[in-house]
Amino acid sequence: MLSEKSAATVRATLPAVGAAIGTITERFYERLFAAHPELLRDLFNRGNQAAGLQRQALAGSIAAFATHLVEHPDGRPDAMLGRIAHKHTSLGVTAEQYEVVHRHLFDAIAEVLGEAVTPEVAAAWDEVYWLMANALTAVETRLYAAHEVAAGDVWREWTVVGRTEETADAATFHLRPSDGAPAPGFRPGQYVSVQVELPDGARQIRQYSLSSAPGSATRSITVKRVRGRAGAPDGEVSHHLHARVHEGDRLHLSATCGDLVLDGGGAPLLLASAGIGCTPMLAMLEHLADTGHRAPVTVVHGDRSPAEHALRDDHAALTAKLPDAAAHFWYERPEPGHPADRTGRVDLAAVAVAPGTRAYLCGPLPFMRAVRSQLLAKGVAPADIHYEVFGPDLWLAQD
Ligand SMILES: Cc1cc2nc3c(=O)[nH]c(=O)nc-3n(C[C@H](O)[C@H](O)[C@H](O)COP(=O)(O)OP(=O)(O)OC[C@H]3O[C@@H](n4cnc5c(N)ncnc54)[C@H](O)[C@@H]3O)c2cc1C
Numbered sequence: 001m002l003s004e005k006s007a008a009t010v011r012a013t014l015p016a017v018g019a020a021i022g023t024i025t026e027r028f029y030e031r032l033f034a035a036h037p038e039l040l041r042d043l044f045n046r047g048n049q050a051a052g053l054q055r056q057a058l059a060g061s062i063a064a065f066a067t068h069l070v071e072h073p074d075g076r077p078d079a080m081l082g083r084i085a086h087k088h089t090s091l092g093v094t095a096e097q098y099e100v101v102h103r104h105l106f107d108a109i110a111e112v113l114g115e116a117v118t119p120e121v122a123a124a125w126d127e128v129y130w131l132m133a134n135a136l137t138a139v140e141t142r143l144y145a146a147h148e149v150a151a152g153d154v155w156r157e158w159t160v161v162g163r164t165e166e167t168a169d170a171a172t173f174h175l176r177p178s179d180g181a182p183a184p185g186f187r188p189g190q191y192v193s194v195q196v197e198l199p200d201g202a203r204q205i206r207q208y209s210l211s212s213a214p215g216s217a218t219r220s221i222t223v224k225r226v227r228g229r230a231g232a233p234d235g236e237v238s239h240h241l242h243a244r245v246h247e248g249d250r251l252h253l254s255a256t257c258g259d260l261v262l263d264g265g266g267a268p269l270l271l272a273s274a275g276i277g278c279t280p281m282l283a284m285l286e287h288l289a290d291t292g293h294r295a296p297v298t299v300v301h302g303d304r305s306p307a308e309h310a311l312r313d314d315h316a317a318l319t320a321k322l323p324d325a326a327a328h329f330w331y332e333r334p335e336p337g338h339p340a341d342r343t344g345r346v347d348l349a350a351v352a353v354a355p356g357t358r359a360y361l362c363g364p365l366p367f368m369r370a371v372r373s374q375l376l377a378k379g380v381a382p383a384d385i386h387y388e389v390f391g392p393d394l395w396l397a398q399d
Pocket residue numbers: 045046047048050051191206207208209210221222223224225226227228229232233234235236237238239258276279280388389390391392
């Protein structure tokens with residue numbers, strides 16, 4: 001909890017810090033990477049850095065945390081902290097690195113805000129930083145312990161035992177631990193970080209949701225090749241995986257992380273995805289089929305065309321295995337004969353949503369925003385709508 005004195009100072013300076021936080025985080029990353037170039041090469045996603053996305057996520061989370069502290073002194077934004085801590089754990093972030101981030105962040109604050117940063121202001125924001133850092137490291141420590149690894153020691157070598165071309169741009173990599181040990185369990189909906197060494201020697205890390213159920217013989221990730229648009233370069237890691245990784249090759253995977261997990265119980269479920277956002281839904285569906293799930297399940301998916309719908313046959317077949325489930329697929333460019341009311345963007349108007357439904361969403365932000373509004377309008381409780389963003393979460397801090 002923030003001390004009363006600091007709470008007053010944070011409240012008074014929030015507008016100024018909030019207004020400058022974009023510049024502060026920009027300067028912070030410049031300072032951090034000048035002092036530690038290895039962090040940009042081997043830990044941070046340099047695509048996100050170039051596009052400015054990670055900056056926005058970091059700035060948004062700090063501003064949201066500070067606002068939460070002054071508005072709800074006794075509470076904590078657990079959903080936001082959980083998401084960040086899971087991401088950090090999948091990257092092997094350690095408590096010592098928070099000291100490094102602290103130093104460069106506070107140097108950046110002093111540089112940007114100048115004399116406005118009196119010792120009192122600095123002390124108040126220092127308290128905010130450490131409250132957030134300690135809350136994150138507490139969750140991260142628990143996650144490392146749950147995986148029975150030392151802090152940061154999350155990487156293991158896996159062998160690609162098969163590769164399936166799903167669409168022109170999506171491939172599934174089937175993996176087994178290289179040391180022959182059994183694959184550790186996970187919860188459907190979770191992801192792994194994958195670390196690859198690129199031709200320039202950088203070791204870049206990206207997250208991929210597991211697209212097979214915990215009970216399957218191999219672990220699978222399904223990766224869409226990201227093509228650069230409007231002059232932007234092609235995605236580095238997805239291209240690397242598509243072009244260079246084949247059966248027999250080895251990959252470094254982190255321990256499984258992620259807080260979008262299927263929560264048992266008998267509630268009706270709605271699994272809504274768009275594009276490659278179907279991957280966690282496939283793991284969930286396979287798990288439901290494996291475990292004899294009987295409650296109603298509604299599967300909703302939107303894609304450009306059937307040919308671009310990765311795992312389409314599995315998506316339909318796994319739904320068909322469940323005793324009380326229906327799949328609704330929308331395509332912007334459907335095949336002839338596809339129903340007119342399933343053409344274009346996902347529209348839940350004609351889809352029955354049972355009372356008490358728990359919804360899981362994954363896809364581009366505009367898709368998730370639209371589906372969330374439609375679900376709220378149909379009476380689904382906000383707390384029952386869970387989602388995953390395939391990039392830095394720029395939504396969370398705005399909620
Ligand atoms: C929890 C989670 C789960 C995920 N699950 C999956 C999954 O199951 N399947 C899947 O395919 N993906 C998944 N992703 C996305 C995945 O992690 C990667 O983000 C994706 O593969 C793109 O990585 P990349 O290295 O190919 O692209 P990057 O190199 O990271 O590029 C990303 C974007 O940034 C743009 N960019 C790069 N450099 C610049 C620049 N200089 N200027 C402007 N723009 C630039 C690129 O054009 C591209 O559009 C998931 C992400 C998360 C966070």
